[in-house]
Amino acid sequence: MKTLLFIAMILMAIPGMAQQKKTVNVDSLSEKKRTEYLTKVAEKVVKHFGPGYYRKIRPLVIDKITITPQDTISPPYMKREFMGRTYYRVRFPYDENYEFFPLGYAAEVIIWADTGIAYSVVFGNEFGVVDINNPKIYNDSRYIMQYEWQPPETRELYKLIHR
Amino acid sequence: MMRKNDVFRLGLSLCILIASYSCQDDEYEDNSFNKYYNANLNMVGQAFIQNVESTPAWETQWATVEKAGNPHPNEVFCVYSPSHGTFTVLPVLEGEEITHVVFYPMTENSEPLIIDGDTEDYPEYVRGFFQAQCYATWEEHQLKVDRKLKTFVYNDSIVPAMRMANPSPYFLPADIWVSFTYYYNATWTNLYVCRAEIGKHVENGLIIAKRSFPNVLFDFPGTTHNVDLIVQNVATYEIASETAIKFLDIAMNHVRTLNYVQRVWAVYCWTPPSGGASGGYYGGFSNGGSGKDSGKGDDLASEYEERFCPVCHKRMSECTCAISFRIEVSPNNEVELAKHYDISVYIGGEMRSEVANVFIEMTKTKYPNHWVRIGGGQPLHYTYKQTMMAFNPGEWVVQVGFQLKSDPTIGYSTSTTKFKVLYPHVDDFKNDPIVVSFFEDLWTKCVSFAESHQSTHEVREFGAFVFLNPDGSYSCTEVEPGPIVALDHAGAHGTISASTGDYEYPSYWNDPFRQKPLIVGTMHTHYPATWAAEGIHFPVGPSKKDIEFAQKIPGLVYDYTNKIKAGDAADNPENPLKIWDYGVKRRVLED
Structure with a gap:
């Protein structure tokens, strides 16, 4: 009986232990370790949600952004929910002689600085998924983005957008 | 040898004879018409003198004219006004200046009227003649016109701005004055013909102008009225005034095509927009763009x-x-x-x-x-x-x-x-109140559709064509909404398309006077992400599909300012809606 109870306690504790393992304060890592970590997480996210957008060109472009009222980078929904929080934006460069993405990158992954958890991914076609750490989303194949090749000449078309 | 008495008789006879000849000379000099016959009368002068001579009591009338000064028959011309009638006008000079003007009305048994700068009681047509600066013909011939005459203006026929303070339609009357040549061998019958022909051309000119400005109604002047214009569907009095002037320009330009017409003037009988409600007389002169234009x-x-x-x-x-x-x-x-x-x-x-x-x-x-x-x-x-x-x-x-x-x-x-x-630049209609209002209505439909289909995450885009109307206003015609799409997977997005050919007004495209509304742009909405499946993130602004359609015609899309995700409120002050423009800045010329 005692043995059964012990096994049950172990099984109940595993999810919590697993969750604890995922949490990493990225800011506390050395620069090298931080880059390695962010790259690893971002690669995993892109390979999962949009494998067609995964590119091997390195280094990835990493920026650190803190959400403030003056912040012009973060979308309104992030400012509404996460004011004051810091994240790392990891972008995947691509070969402009082969294809074209209007956003200027093949994929972009947002990773929270305080937990190291990925929050969103946006692909070169401008569409994306948020709250990607949510198992319901992570495990749903409908959130996987299909890749569509756009030739470099498409760049001229996008010049007709007057932002 | 002659006796003294004979010498006296002879001298007396010679005196009587000389006196007799002298009297005959005086009588000859007094015959004013003979004087003009002997002068260098041109064709107009000769025709005028012949006509005057054919009227009853001409001698008395002419004597009155001559008392005023030195008449110049060569400078006679005719004027026609639908409001005031037809007149022949004769300038009378003192020295080098025209100090009097004689009006010969084109009516049976009418007396000529002599006007000078000091005249106080004179009919309205005299005021109209000077208000319209018909005397400019003489000035072009290097004749000076008395300044007092030139200051004659209408009494009270001006429509004040106060009467037009309300939104359109605006009532804008004009007084038309047409100067035309006094024909060689002219008779009053010829003038009747001219008057009728000019009247017809005024009417036709108004009809032609109507092609350019279908929003302007006019009252055909006939023979006793002003040209009354009613300008509809304009936002302001200023625009109404400008429209009326352009309308008159075109109409009067047609009158100028008559080969005997010298000048055409339209006096604007309404208070100028810049004059505000203070009233004050406003007279203007249609330039018609004609080379035969007045005073230019x-x-x-x-x-x-x-x-x-x-x-x-x-x-x-x-x-x-x-x-x-x-x-x-x-x-x-x-x-x-x-x-x-x-x-x-x-x-x-x-x-x-x-x-x-x-x-x-x-x-x-x-x-x-x-x-x-x-x-x-x-x-x-x-x-x-x-x-x-x-x-x-x-x-x-x-x-x-x-x-x-x-x-x-x-x-x-x-x-x-x-x-x-x-075609107009997209900036000309992007923020037009009619376009903006139409966008808001489309967006309401779009939100309503998404909300009523929230269980299936379905949305659709709504759109329209933007038209420019001949009166310069814009209007929108809604097209079939785009296909229904479920926002339940990554990359899901709506579309909409419509063919200009299905909505363009058919007409002959080589008609310079074509007056059919023209498609100048497209407009469509995107949709809120409020009821999209959890986790979906959307870009905002024109999509690739949108741009592909906008390579020949400017596009407008109503969408949020910044990126959105599922669950964002449809109405979000932090991420307001805006009109994005994309594609070419003007519709590409094809016809």
């Missing part, structure tokens, strides 16, 4: 001097060609829709004075040799101008036909000029 002879002459022959490249006045035509479109060779432009024809060459009439014809370069005559008439200072309202986009070419005084056959110049009529 000097301007035309100097304008002409600045032009160069397109063939020999010398100044038009020094051109050594037999005859040449320079055609210009102003303000420039790219004209915006619903804007006015002038086509000017400058005539050069040794035979330039032989040109009796010019005719302007247009066709699109896409339809070569399908010439459409848009107007014509007598040149002034070897110049002829025509005002047009641009409402048929495309590349046009202009040619000039002409008649010589010695030959009524119409010849054509080899010189042509091209110009473009452009």
Whole structure:
């Protein structure tokens, strides 16, 4: 009986232990370790949600952004929910002689600085998924983005957008 | 030997004889008409004197005229006003200045009326004559006109701005004055014919102007009324006033095509917009864009001097060609829709004075040799101008036909000029209140649809074409909404498409007077992400599909300012909706 109870306690504790393992304060890592970590997480996210957008060109472009009222980078929904929080934006460069993405990158992954958890991914076609750490989303194949090749000449078309 | 008595008798006889001859000379000098017969009367002067002489009591009347000063029959001309009638006017000079004007009404048994600057009681037609500056004909002939005469103005026939303070329609009356040549061998019967013909041309001119401004209603003047214009569907009094003036320009330009017409004036009988509600008289003069225009002879002459022959490249006045035509479109060779432009024809060459009439014809370069005559008439200072309202986009070419005084056959110049009529810039209609309001209505439909389909995450785009109307206003015509799409997977997005051909007003595209609404842009909404499946993130603004459709026509899309995700409120002050524009800035010319 005692043995059964012990096994049950172990099984109940595993999810919590697993969750604890995922949490990493990225800011506390050395620069090298931080880059390695962010790259690893971002690669995993892109390979999962949009494998067609995964590119091997390195280094990835990493920026650190803190959400403030003056912040012009973060979308309104992030400012509404996460004011004051810091994240790392990891972008995947691509070969402009082969294809074209209007956003200027093949994929972009947002990773929270305080937990190291990925929050969103946006692909070169401008569409994306948020709250990607949510198992319901992570495990749903409908959130996987299909890749569509756009030739470099498409760049001229996008010049007709007057932002 | 003669006796003293005989000498006296002879002397007395000689005195009587001399006195008798002297009396005869005096009598001859007193015959004023004989004086003019002997003077250098031109055709007009001779015709006028003959007519005056044929009227009863002419001697008494003429004596009265001569008491006022020195009449100049050579400078007689006729004026016609639908409001006031037809008159022959005779200037009377003191020294070098016209101090009196004699009005001969074209009615049976009417007395001529002599007016000077000090006259206090005079009829309204006299005021109208001077208000319309009809005397400018004399000034062009280097005759000075008494300043007091030139200050005569209407009494009270001005429509004050106060009466037009409400939104359109605006009532804007005008008084038309047409000066025309006193014919050689003219009789009163001829003048009746002229009056009838001018009246008909006024009416036709108004009908032609109506093509350019369908929002303007007019009351045909007949013989006793002003030209009453009613300008509808305009936002402000200023626009109404401007529209009325342009309308009159076009109408009066048609009257100028009569070869005996010298001047056409439209006096604006309404308070100028800049005058506000304070009232005060406002008179204006339609310039009609015509080379025969009033009071602008000097301007035309100097304008002409600045032009160069397109063939020999010398100044038009020094051109050594037999005859040449320079055609210009102003303000420039790219004209915006619903804007006015002038086509000017400058005539050069040794035979330039032989040109009796010019005719302007247009066709699109896409339809070569399908010439459409848009107007014509007598040149002034070897110049002829025509005002047009641009409402048929495309590349046009202009040619000039002409008649010589010695030959009524119409010849054509080899010189042509091209110009473009452009669709409006997207900035001209992007924020137009009608467009914005229509967008808001479409968005309401879009949100309503998404909300009512939230369980299935379905949305659809709503759209319309933006039209420019001939009166310069914009309107929108909704098209079939886009297909229904479920926002339940990554990359899901709506679309919408429509063919301009299904909505464009059919018409003859080579008609310079085409007056059908034109598609100038597209507009459509995107949709809120409020009821999309959890986790979906959307870009905002024009999509690739949108842009592909907008390579020939400007596009507008109503969407959020910044990126959105599922669950964001449909109405979010932190991420407001805005009108994005994309694609070409103007619709590409195709016809």
